[in-house]
Structures are given as structure tokens and as C-alpha cells.
Amino acid sequence: MNRIFLLAAIIFLVQCKGTPTVSGLTLENTYWKLTEAGGKPVETPAQGREVHMILTSENNIKGFAGCNGLGGDYTVDGNKVDFSIMTTRMFCELQMEVENRLTQALTEADRYVINGKTLELYKGETLVARFEAQNR
Template sequence: MMKKILPIVMIAVLIVSCKSNKETSVNGDNSMTSLDWNGTYVGTTPCADCEGIKTVISLNDDLTFTKKTQYLGKSTDVYTENGSFSWNKAGNTVSLKTDEASQDYFVGEHTLTHLDLSGKKITGDLADKYILKQQGVDTLKNLPWKLVELRGKSIENAPKQPYLILGTADNRVSGNTSCNGFGGEFELLEGNRIKFSKMMHTMMACPNMAIENEFMQVLEVADNYSVVNGVLNLNKGRMATMAKFEVDYFVN
């Protein structure tokens, strides 16, 4: 009798084991385990009494986050929150927690979707406005590069923060010199070479034009670039770096 029972028990154990492994595999395949979710997400969400809420969220491997927001058309202030976040049981949603409140976001492929108070996706005509897009780690284009150093000197006493954006659509460069807005064309070549051309800027006068003049001169002669630890360097030949930039999503 025991000889007949043992094979049945063994088959039952195998079935349960296979089912358990299958369930584990399914449960393990989620945003938390299969996506490169750590990084920075950017977007502008709807606002009841302003033009929109510019939002930048950075999720870190150690389950901490930094969230920066700016109420466009209402204030130039940037509000910063730091805290920790946790995943839900399904592994597809994170809850950002601070001392005052928490907010849930659905984690998708290179996206972070702001959820409503009940933890559901917002629907309607404005649904897409609640989706923040992940920024590429090594991205060069379509980022607001803030000028932080010019010919070895930190940027100080500028009428306005100088920056540049290298656009992908038509290889146009645009930005601010610290006084005037500027635009032109750029070309990326092999060997991290770069060339700016057809540069133009507005003609407004400012008390301090030194930064503008030097910035424009750098763009005229720069012929190569490098991106090291999130810092963009513009160089000429093998000379010392002429200009250094850091990404600042609120600079413009």
C-alpha cells in the first residue's frame, strides 16, 4: 500500500513545486525587478491656478528620492523635497514619502505616472500631462545645460543664468548668454567633435557684458566636448576646458 501512495505523493509535490515556481516567476517579473527605474524623471503636470507644475523627480538605488517643483507663471521659486520611497506588493508603483505627505507613482518603461489619491491613473484629456519621462543618463541633447564655469572661473554676478540647449529636431542650439537670448546651429562629429555656426543673439544691453562676450567667443572656437560625471565640457583642441555646464531643469 505504501509503495502505491509514495509515487502519488511525489507527483503531488512536483505539481505544487512547479506551480509555486511559476507563480514566483510571474510575480518577480515587474517594474521593480525588470526595469532600469533609477534615474531622473521630468514633466509638467496640470495646475489649478498656474500654467503648470514643472516637476523633476530623481529615484535612487538606496530607495531615497529628491523631488523639485516650480509653479510656472506664478513663482520662480523651486521647492525641494527629500525622502524615501517604497514599492507596492505588485512591484509596479512607488510611494514617495516625506514628513508631511506621500504620493504614489506608477513606474513604466522610462516613465513615472502621477496617480490620484486612490492610487489610480488619472483619465481624461489631461491624462498624458501626468506622465513624467525618464532622462537618459548619457543624454547630451534636449537638456538645459547651465553654464557653471567659464575659462576656469565660476559664474558670478550674471544678470541672468547663462545656459544652452542642443536640440535634436533640427540641430539647433539655443539659450541665454547671461543677458541676451541666442540661437544658431551645431554639428556633432566623430571623436566627440562639435561645431557651432550661424550664431546670433538679441541686442539688449546689460550692466555686465563680460560673461556674454566670453561665452559667445567660446562657442565660436570650441571644437570638441566631453561629458564626465554629468558635467559637459567644451574644449578647443587639447587646451584646458573653456566652459563647464551642469544640467538644471529649472534654468530656463
């Protein structure tokens, strides 16, 4: 009986990480386009690449921070999240402010909420970044 309970508990915990929200989206394997960081909206410049991230089921981050590639890893425990990020270090005058706001938000974030197609990252009760799921 204890083995069955333990197996059920392990399966439940593994499944929770990728459990879809009401919208059917999960934190993992969704293309998340940055729409707000540090309290300011983020717009993709003409002829520019959109700032985004994809969190893989292997706990890796991949994406584009505005000027540089975005990588690293993350951990999730319920709705708690912790990011360990890195970017390449080229300087791009037009998009460095956005990149800096994104990297600061990811570094500060300690929890997340998915509402419909929107991913919100918080530090305590303060919203630090907002993303929108994109079809890719």
C-alpha cells in the same frame, strides 16, 4: 547582404548622436547651465537669469547668454562639435563680460566631453567652457 549592412550602419550613426553617457545624459535636449567660461567661474546674479543652453535634436541652439537670447545651430561628428551662434545685441553692463566669454567659448570649441552631469567644451586640449545639467 550589402543592404542590411548599409541599413545597420545608418542606424548606428544616427543613434550615436543621441547616445547617452554613463550618467544617462545626452548632448541634445539637456538644459546645460554655464558654470565656467574663459577660465573664470560664472554665477547667476541676484534677481538675474542663469546663463544656459539647450541643444535640440534638430541641431538648433536655444538659451540665454547673460544679457541676450542665444540661438544658432551646431553640428556633431563623434565628440567633435562646431557651433554657429547668434545673440540679440542689447547691452547689459553687469552680464556682458559673461556673455562675451560664452560666445567666444562656443565659437572656439571644437570638441566636447560629458562627465556625469558636466559638459565640457574644449579648443584642442584647452577647456573653454563648462556646463552642468539641470533638472527642468
